[in-house]
Amino acid sequence: MEARHALSFQSSSARQLSNHGAPGGLSSSLPVLSNPLLADYQEASMERTLASNPIDVRPLLPSNSGVVGPIFSSSAGFSSDLQYSTSASHGKHSTKTPFTSQLSNPGATMPLYNPCESRVFKSTSSSCYTTERNNDSWITDSVRSYLDCPVTSPGLNNQIDDKNGVCVVPSEDFNKTSDWQEWAEHLITDDNALPPNWVDLLVDDTTVAGPEPQIPYQMSTTPVNCPVQQPQVHQQQSQVQQQQQVNLQLPASSEETCTAVTPSSSAGGSSTSTKARMRWTPELHEAFVEAVNKLGGSERATPKGVLKQMKVEGLTIYHVKSHLQKYRTARYKPDSVEGSSERKLMPIEELSSLDLKTGIEITEALRMQMEVQKRLHEQLEIQRNLQLRIEEQGKQLQMMFEKQQKSGLDMAKALSSDMDKREAIQDSLAKSEEATLLSQHQLPADVPENAIPAAENISSHVREKQKQPEVEISKDLAATVTDKSTSQPVKRLKVNE
């Protein structure tokens, strides 16, 4: 697979570039994509390196070329990932900003940028649409959060409109107007060159809205809210230029990104470019339906007309087109959409069942079906909440351990014994998590309700403690657990220790 080949090539090139195997920090020659999400992670793992090896961002991109389109287009590939920061991160911005401000020193930022993290975050593609979880229109919330945290990128990003229900807002912290223009120009002149992937990512942002005159608007209105990120941007820019020769791109993706870059090609309506994936919401759909109805129904309405009517910024004609298509299919064959696979498989069954069974029995069957489905839904919700809590706790514990590590030890010692520490932290983490889970486990009947107080107790307890990590904390946790549940967990912990 092309992706793989390019991947391996880039990995090798990455190795050439990076000081591979330096556990302590990242090679400063590695381009690091700053990313709001990345910034968040900086907070989480401030002075520790997550991965033992610096990871080059580049190899990420090609692998996504075919698959990645979620946000912008299948063509935009990897670009989409980088462009979209999770709006969840936006939600937490107030707490994160102190950390991001620490990154203002260019020299300091580099070591903090773990390419692994940046890679990790690259996949937070359409998160901007998705991460809002409160009851308000999540779009407006994400808009607000965008304003909180400077997450802007040229391209569609700045078309955040509070009134409209659209959040097609991928965002990159580091997209400063001038940088974008530079890079865009650079890429446009290098029409068929293979620019470094992550630059493409940036450029894709601008070019996604290529055909529309919005780009200049967007770029000019990029709020410079994140001065912190700018030094990083400059740094990356220089790195990009250095690595230009070395980086390769998948031919496919380069094509796609190249077409995305040049306005003419994207204006040509190539179906691959500018097809950002949009996360539709019921509210947005309502607006869509209204617009369609105003224009005379789904048959008569045209995508362009609907787009104009809806007046939702950030919505492209491609979004509307595909949505209209789905809408039409749904209307004219209401049953086929729902049960197409079903009906194909068991048409005979259905007919005979309807003949043989009375209406009441069918109703009862449906009722049973609802029971099962409700149950499954309930369990899924519970499971999901549990998973969230577990991860949240794990994160808190790890942060706590890191803080202790920083305060309690020499930095030099920490670096040299990094691996040991990690293992120890992992062990302690494991023990703590085990304690948490055991306390949850002890109460099978009401897992979620009891898990929550136990988990909260443990985390608060842990936060209060300022002793050395590992054994003491595990013991403290054990003590907490004992308070709240049976003695079994304590026994188990002691055995482990």
Place this chain on the structure above:
Amino acid sequence: MKFGKRLKQHIQETFPDWRDKFLSYKNLKQIIPSLSDGSNECGKSEEEFVCLLNCEIEKFNAFFMEQEEDFIIRNKELQQRLGKMIDKWGPMGDQESDIDYKDEMARIRKDVVDFHGEMVLLMNYSNINYTGLAKILKKYDKRTGGLLRLPFIQMILEQPFFITDPISKLIKECESSIDAMFPVAASKKKRKREEEEEAIVVTGGLVFRNTVAALQTMQELRKGSSTYGHFSLPPLKLPDSDFFSSFQLHSPIAIV
């Protein structure tokens, strides 16, 4: 391989067009041994692995959002159909013995229930893929001694495919409208369970089979594992679990 087997089974039982949208658990798992763990420089690197994972995540996101969009459209359509029925026959149309009404209402009810089921299955899709990813990451960390798992999971938690709140909301709305839509419950408890089961097997259809299968899978997966540990979920305790497992899901042909 328990999860792997279960996932495979689930994939086989699920809708045909969903089959290639699940996590390539087996493939990823097979890559793990070839990862470089510091000593072995020739193995795959973290970047590559992360790339693969990101590919998978993109796949989930794309599929999930597409399905979500479809559901939103269908939801509106169903509401409209229902609205038309009410307009035509009034809210107390249950009293009507009009055959058209009954047919259409029956069809709407079935469609709504199936719609509900499909949404729940999408949530299940999200969940099962998340579980698979978590497992893979755990294996990765174990193999390489790295610390990829925690931050990566944090990132996953913010992905569209994991954030199922909009779908959940739709499901709840669906549930409340179904409650309103169904005629007053007949003396359900008097009926024998077997009769009900039979009726369900006959009329349940693929959606229903899938939801039952999903529940069973969930139960199985959470039974407890050899590597039960820090980030594992406690076992699932479902009331009526015997009932669910008694469903005969393997024969596609209804036994009337």
